[in-house]
Amino acid sequence: MSEAISVRKQRIAKKQGPNDLSPTANLLVNVFFWIYTAACIMPLVLVIIVSFSDEKGVLIHGYNFIPDGWSLEAYKFMFKDWHQILRSFGISVFLATVGTAISLVMMSLYAYPISRSDFPHKSFFSFFMFFTMLFNGGLVPWYLVYTQMLDLKNTIAALMLPLLVSAFFVLLLRTFFANSIPMPLIEAAKIDGAGEVRIFSQIIIPLSLPVLASVGLFQVLNYWNDWFLSLVFISGSKNINLQFMMYKTMLDIQFLTSNVQASQGLSQAGGILQLPTETVRMAMAVLGIGPIVFAYPFFQKYFKKGLTVGAIKG
Template identity: 90%
Template sequence: MRETTIPSTVSQLRVRKTRGPNELSAPANLLVNVFFWLYTAACLMPLALVIIVSFSDEKGVLIHGYNFLPEAWSLEAYKFMFKDWHQILRSFGISVFLATVGTAISLILMSLYAYPISRSDFPHRHFFSFFMFFTMLFNGGLVPWYLVYTQLLDLKNTLAALMLPLLVSAFFVLLLRTFFASSIPMPLIEAAKIDGAGEIRIFSRIILPLSMPVLATVALFQVLNYWNDWFLNLVFISGSKNINLQFMMYKTMLDIQFLSSNVQASQGLSQAGGILQLPTETVRMAMAVLGIGPIVFAYPFFQKYFKKGLTVGAIKG
């Protein structure tokens, strides 16, 4: 009878580690990391260039163009822009108010509309779904839309005129409805009904916590819509009291371009003994920094809810 040999060394007992089917090798992992580092740098370089140009000297930018290493540093663009700091502060507050309050109300309204039409036991869900989808295909036109807000609702020169037109988006409503119908299990709702929960309690305690990914996505896009909007200010606001930050910067750039290209204004100022020197390129970049600066900090806030919504409310099959 053959005797089995017993391994005498630890190395013979060592089990070789096998790589999983989805695990990359060390060279492939290095290439992926290098690619994404380069991609991230390519995304950040334009933003860095905008910031650097905003702190550059206007003459150097006009002569040498945009450069990561400017000939001279200057704060003239920001000094020129903050001469009217009262209006900037007021417009900034209006933008923040519209972005926060408008987004919160918008999420509530669209969620309350999307949840009933996602329920299979709601008898009129097809009609209300088509009613919302119809608004994506046809609208009443610009003139009736303007008359409704100015003549019927009398909202001209008010903050409500800047908030109401963006409250409900048909695309986001259908997006929420699809998520509610496909990701929220119906047995979970039935179990909550058996436990005595009403519709409002089910919606607030079960549906909304489980829908954090789609709610965060819609909220992020709504914040961007409110923050970047300037067209509603152009249509409904006639003075400078209730304009937001984007429209204020838009008006400032138009004024600078008009004064820079107007020969009569330059001649009149020269005859009066002055020289018309308005920063154009550096002010444009400084306004871009001022406009995108606050909204950049919103992304980490929403990212937290993305991660939380992916793991909250897991149920066993």
């Protein structure tokens, strides 16, 4: 019996590679990542549940996965001004898509030349981009350039241009182009008669999809989560994005609930001030993160490809 067991163990050992985990270790690793995944997902689930909870139950018992009562009052309160929500949502989607596409084109066109060893001015342009990571002109000159020189106040372009180019992403793209695109491939394309535009569009870009997807996802997040540009450059409510609209709504709710004079004036007029503060905050979080959650799977396949970039060297 013992001999049969030892023979079975030897067969299992032969099937396993030198880097394979034992069944016990594999089980522990899987349990750890399941717990870690649950710890990441449960806060999101809690936010969604609270957004559909009754406001009084949340104020009395706090946040619970099993609320005392279900209610749609938070979403009804939010969508009373559905025209503004729809417009702000469209502006955010436009900025996240068009802005990210233009941003990737501009940063790639800047990063590719400075990644080439045969470009004589690559050191100067690399330092020029790196310098902007360390120093800037300050908030007031930055504001005057966009409002006085470019006259972009109260325009959607003011929400797009400041985020178009990131020095960190340019240097990241340059490093990828320099280390992952073999120079003999470019030289072979030149011998075949390809110009620089064709080399960049038909060779460099297809081979750089993993890093472009990574940078693109971060740019989508930057455009989608930005509210500061709307605060600085937009004076009305026509061209504000979704994040700033939600931020402004929360400030208005906090002002009304904490201002004694406003409550007294409303009571004297015969009204009752009942605003779903906590549930509205969660409903706004759901509305804000929803599109990004659905956008991530479109980038995931490129992340998987990026894991094997450079793993095989010819």
